[in-house]
Amino acid sequence: MKYTTLGKTGLRVSVVGLGGIPIQRTDAAGAKRVIDACIETGINYIDTARGYTVSEDYIGQALEGRREKFVIATKSMARTYEAMKADIELSLRLLRTDYIDLYQIHNIKSDEEFSTCFGENGAYRALAEARDAGKIGHIGATAHGVEAFERLITEFEDKIETIMFPYNIVENQGAALIRESAAKNIAVIAMKPLAGGNIEDATLAMKYILANPDCTVAIPGMGDTCEVYQNAAAADLGALTDEEKRACETIVRDLGQNFCRRCGYCAPCPKGINVPSALLFANYLRHYGLADWARSRYFSMSATAKDCVQCGACESRCPYELPIRQMLRKVAEDMGEV
Ligand code: SF4
Ligand code: SF4
Incomplete structure (x- = not known):
């Protein structure tokens, strides 16, 4: 150390x-x-x-x-x-x-x-x-x-x-x-x-x-x-080796800036949606080849992205100013809810 x-x-x-x-x-x-x-x-x-x-x-x-x-x-x-x-x-x-x-x-x-x-x-x-x-x-x-x-x-x-x-x-x-x-x-x-x-x-x-x-x-x-x-x-x-530097660049390219840091400051949602979990499971679905696991965890939540009424309360609390409503629309789409 x-x-x-x-x-x-x-x-x-x-x-x-x-x-x-x-x-x-x-x-x-x-x-x-x-x-x-x-x-x-x-x-x-x-x-x-x-x-x-x-x-x-x-x-x-x-x-x-x-x-x-x-x-x-x-x-x-x-x-x-x-x-x-x-x-x-x-x-x-x-x-x-x-x-x-x-x-x-x-x-x-x-x-x-x-x-x-x-x-x-x-x-x-x-x-x-x-x-x-x-x-x-x-x-x-x-x-x-x-x-x-x-x-x-x-x-x-x-x-x-x-x-x-x-x-x-x-x-x-x-x-x-x-x-x-x-x-x-x-x-x-x-x-x-x-x-x-x-x-x-x-x-x-x-x-x-x-x-x-x-x-x-x-x-x-x-x-x-x-x-x-x-x-x-x-x-x-x-x-970092050159290869590791390239791996970092790949991560930056794949994740972009619009990702959730799971800080939880956006809670509570009036519809009971656990925003970071919904975004996380969608992340697993898209990036890590864990579709079945991600879907089963996602659909075990009491409220999912399809329940979002787009009130925007979560966005005003997100310290990273994430477009949560738009992100949840994409989650609902990727999860096949809409
Ligand atoms: S915009 Fe959707 S997720 Fe955010 S607080 Fe409102 S209902 Fe909940
Ligand atoms: S406040 Fe923003 S970054 Fe934090 S958990 Fe909620 S959506 Fe993710």
Whole structure:
């Protein structure tokens, strides 16, 4: 495993970290096995979030007695002082620790959110107080859009020490800002390394990210030990070969930009459609030769693309501004519903 410094925080972290979303798919024993594998492979950075249901809790249980081996990062969607203060306390309790190394303001987007978070009674004040009290070590932020990314590393560069942003073979819209962040010593945490499950070759995906010297740490989601071993091994591989570069170009050509990252921010749909799942199954049908499996999973959902009434509520919440209505019309067509 290779290690690096997490920007201004000065923390030493493995270049591959544990993304904590898939911990939700396992149980407490499974989470413990994942943490065991992290120790075995040298992964010492853990990313979780208040919003990942049981993730903080399972990770906290798995870390009992060995918390000091890890740099723990979590995050919250809280925007106000009181809400963030409560979330910090809850994270500390669930993670079973008396300090969290890095606490991030999660998925900040609109002007209103920026004003609230960094205003007098905003989330940032609660984080700064917690840092002064030794409950958290450092403060960071996460963003999904380039505008928010740019604001964070320009207007708020004296407040945040890390930035988390999607970066992978098909999402390099943040490349210039990633370079700028690195120049300012604001650590870049690359999220969505597999583009929300759209990239199948995990090793290639990790090699692509780790080849960028401006990315500090990549955090693939891992819910089982095989994923830990595979992703950790990628850290010790060299630069991309010409053949691998060509494979990356093929992936970019095949996926294009209109794909779902499975963040789930578009929910809830008034008709009960699970938008990311509908798009995912259609993706499997089209790209991976898993037509029967994809159709059976798709038609077991209580609502499918044909039920969409085109209200557009999901689109207004999608941080990637995907044309979901149009995409669902195509899903219904491909699935033979219309
Ligand atoms: S546009 Fe369709 S999928 Fe989106 S919220 Fe409305 S009904 Fe649901
Ligand atoms: S459609 Fe947009 S908001 Fe919904 S899961 Fe996909 S990327 Fe996220």
